[in-house]
Amino acid sequence: MSDDVATVTLTIDADDDTTDEVEVPAGLLDLVAEGDQSSAETVGDVVLLSFASRAHHIVHHGHDADEELEAQEQHIMDLFEERFGVTFGEATGHQH
16 A cells, blocks of 8 residues: 555755755645645755754753754754744743
């Protein structure tokens, strides 16, 4: 049955001239898209949310976060707020 699921393939280009492709079910893109977001915008939102979530977990629920790691976490949180218009804590209900 999973062979019958329509997918969308997105290409990721990095500043270091590397690329990767990710294939995701089209229906999931439609499910999580906000309004008339493109597939690329939707995946971009999910990527930023994922990085913010992972950084938060490592810094606040992991072990031995140093100043550099805390600065990285703060920067991703700033990027999150810039993109979504709310803080990570406001968006997730998880605040410290």
